[in-house]
Structure formats: structure tokens, C-alpha cells
Amino acid sequence: MSENICISVSHSRGTSHYLINRFKKRYFALAAASVLVLAGSGSYSVYSLYEESQLSSKQLNVLNKQSRHLMASLSEESEANRALRQELEEKRAELALLTQRIDDVEAVLGVNGEDGEDMSLQARVDSAAVSSAVRATLFRLIPNGSPTPDTRMSSRYGSRVHPVTGKQKFHHGLDFSARIGTPIYAPADGIVEVVRSGNKGYGNFIRLNHSFGFTSSYSHMSKFNVKRGNYVNKGDLLGWTGNSGLSTGPHLHYEIRFLDRTLNPRLFVEWTPDNFESLFEKENKVQWASLLEMINNMVSMQVQLTQTPRYNPTLQTANNLAEQHSDGDQVQVSKL
Ligand SMILES: [Zn+2]
Structure with missing residues (x-):
């Protein structure tokens, strides 16, 4: 058997023959095997890279989706944030307006010029409400x-x-x-205490009994519009002026x-409300301070009654103390 391998290669100029001996044959086989191994590992690497590329592409798609989702969420969040900011601004503006109005009311009422700075808005509103209610009550019940x-x-x-x-x-x-026939109106709420016709002295006469010890009377009238025992509101028509009784001319x-x-x-x-203090300063036959305190207490209670219940620190402390006291009693009992 020949030790050589003959390889024939045909081409245009004829056929060439190459003889490869045994050693060369082995070498050739080794080379061919190496090429095959290299080609195989190369193909595997290419396949692996392809797989990785596919996986990366999928992951990229997922990430892209997540990114789009996050962007949408972020957009929604910032829209909500903008709306909240706008609402906050509006509330701030409303609060500023409310504070300004309370300032105005306090200025009109002449209350809490300095203390108002340290008071809560609610306390200032309460205080203004009480002051306003005190005034309204006074101007309703005391002749003005x-x-x-x-x-x-x-x-x-006076003397004359x-x-x-x-x-x-x-x-x-x-x-x-x-002139005769001029209407006379009640200067405050009250009850008609006296309605009396007459030709002497005060002539046709009405007396109203108001609250807190005040009365008002109307003399020389021509005609009455109320009867004894009627309750009247401020501004109600009592009757008309005249010239009855001891009078030199039509007058009230x-x-x-x-x-x-x-x-x-x-x-x-x-x-009037514009010179609220004037009456208290000029008329000293009435104990105004005492009367104002009484009315203040009365309307404070009404203002509190009309409010919705809210946290009361004083009440809370009292409750805590009561609970602590109760616990203490229990401890004593268990010790016994
Ligand atoms: Zn007179």
C-alpha cells in the first residue's frame, strides 16, 4: 500500500498532481481538524452573540415600555402637582382676603388692634363676631x-x-x-307700656318700656298706631306728632x-355705630360697663352655640386630669 496520497488538481493548463506523504497526510488531517474545530467554535460564538443580542433587544423593549410608562406617570404627577399648587395659591389668596376683611371689621369695631396679631384667625373671627353682636344687640334694645x-x-x-x-x-x-302728622318710629325694641289720651300736660301720650331699665315717651301726639301691651320692634310706627296738651305749637x-x-x-x-363710645363717655347715670359685660356674656354664649364643635384645650386638659385621677384611684384600690 502506498505511503503517499495523490491529490490531482485540474486547471486550464492541464492537471497537476501533488503527492502527500504519510507525515504530510497526518499534518493535513490535523490542520483540517483544527479548521473544523475553529469553525465550530466560531459558529457557536456567533450563535451565542445572536442569542444575547435577541435577549438584549427584548430587554430594551421592556425598558422602553417602562420608560414610556414612567414618563406618562411623571406627566400625570406634575399635572396633579400643578393643580395642587394652583389650589394652594387660591387658598392663600382667600386666606389673605379673609384676614384683610377681619382687619377691616376689627378696625370698624375698634377691637383687638394689637392683640389681634397673636390671636388665631378663628379667635379673631369669634371676637369680631361677639363685638359685632354686642353692638347689634345694643342698637336694637337701647333707644338710638x-x-x-x-x-x-x-x-x-335741661333748665329753661x-x-x-x-x-x-x-x-x-x-x-x-x-308739623302735625309726622310719623313717630320706635327707637328700639320694647313693649307699649302706656297709651293715654289727654288735653293737659303731655297731651296724647305713649310710653315704651325697653330692656335694661330704659323707657322712652312721646307727648303731644295727634294719633296712635299701637295699643298698650303691643311688642314693637325698632323702626315700627308708633303714631303721629300733634299739638295736644300743654304745647305752644306742633312738636314732639x-x-x-x-x-x-x-x-x-x-x-x-x-x-350711632360711628360714635359707639360717645354715649358711655357722656352719660354717667348708667353703669355701662356692667351692662356691656352682661350683653357680652350673653352673645358670647350665642356665638359659641352657633359654632361647630372643635378642639377645646381647656376641656381636654380637664378630661386628662379626670382620667389621671381615676387611674390613681384604681392603683390605690389594687394596693389595698
Ligand atoms: Zn318738651
Whole structure:
């Protein structure tokens, strides 16, 4: 058997023959095997890379999806955030407006100029509400303003020469010059205590009994619009002016009494919310401080009653103390 391998290669110029001996044959086989191994491992590497590439591509898709989802969420979040910020701004503006209005109300009421800075908004509202309610109550229940608007005061309260008798006499009321038939309105809520017709002295006469010891009376009237025992509100029509009784001309004689002592009606006629303090400063026959305290207590209770229940630290502390005391008792009992 030949030791050689003959390889024939045909080409255009004929055929060439190559003889490969045994050693060369082995070498050739080794080389061919190496090429095959290299080709195999190369193919495997290419396949592995392809697999990895496919996996990466899938992962990239997933990541892209997640990214898109996150972007959408972020967009929603920032939209919600913007809406919340806008709402917050609106609330801040409302709060500023409310604070300004409370400042205005306090300025009108003349309360809490300095203390107001340290008080909570709720406390300031409460305080303003109480002050406002106290005023409203006072201007409802205590005579104020003119009983015959748009008429001229013709004779003041105090010592004077009586126009009919010519004698020096104390004038206990305030006269309004008013043509017969001028309407007379109640200057505060009250009850009609006296309705009396007459040709002497005060003539046709009405007396209203108001709260807190005040009365008001109307003399020389021409006609009545109320009866004894009627309850009247401030502004109700009592009757009309006239010239009855001891009178030199058509006018209304208006008196205000406190515990049956006459007061200067002019202070009450000129008493308005704009000069709230004036009456208390000028009229010293009434214990105003005591009256104001009473009304303040009354309306404070009403304001609290109309509020929704909220946290009360004083009450909370009292409850805690009660609980602690209760626990203490239990400990003592268990020790015994
Ligand atoms: Zn008079």
C-alpha cells in the first residue's frame, strides 16, 4: 500500500498532481481538524452573540415600555402637582382676603388692634363676631337715632324758661319741631307700656318700656298706631306728632328715662355705630360697663352655640386630669 496520497488538481493548463506523504497526510488531517474545530467554535460564538443580542433587544423593549410608562406617570404627577399648587395659591389668596376683611371689621369695631396679631384667625373671627353682636344687640334694645327723622330739634334737655308758663323749669325731654302728622318710629325694641289720651300736660301720650331699665315717651301726639301691651320692634310706627296738651305749637316732646330718672335724649338721638363710645363717655347715670359685660356674656354664649364643635384645650386638659385621677384611684384600690 502506498505511503503517499495523490491529490490531482485540474486547471486550464492541464492537471497537476501533488503527492502527500504519510507525515504530510497526518499534518493535513490535523490542520483540517483544527479548521473544523475553529469553525465550530466560531459558529457557536456567533450563535451565542445572536442569542444575547435577541435577549438584549427584548430587554430594551421592556425598558422602553417602562420608560414610556414612567414618563406618562411623571406627566400625570406634575399635572396633579400643578393643580395642587394652583389650589394652594387660591387658598392663600382667600386666606389673605379673609384676614384683610377681619382687619377691616376689627378696625370698624375698634377691637383687638394689637392683640389681634397673636390671636388665631378663628379667635379673631369669634371676637369680631361677639363685638359685632354686642353692638347689634345694643342698637336694637337701647333707644338710638331720632324718633322723627328729618325734623329739627327745637328745645334741648335741661333748665329753661317754660314757653307757656314763663317760669324757670327743668325740661326733662328733647323737643322736635314737627308739623302735625309726622310719623313717630320706635327707637328700639320694647313693649307699649302706656297709651293715654289727654288735653293737659303731655297731651296724647305713649310710653315704651325697653330692656335694661330704659323707657322712652312721646307727648303731644295727634294719633296712635299701637295699643298698650303691643311688642314693637325698632323702626315700627308708633303714631303721629300733634299739638295736644300743654304745647305752644306742633312738636314732639321726647323723653328717655333710666329707672325713672330722665336722661338727656340728645345723647341717644346722636348715638350711632360711628360714635359707639360717645354715649358711655357722656352719660354717667348708667353703669355701662356692667351692662356691656352682661350683653357680652350673653352673645358670647350665642356665638359659641352657633359654632361647630372643635378642639377645646381647656376641656381636654380637664378630661386628662379626670382620667389621671381615676387611674390613681384604681392603683390605690389594687394596693389595698
Ligand atoms: Zn318738651
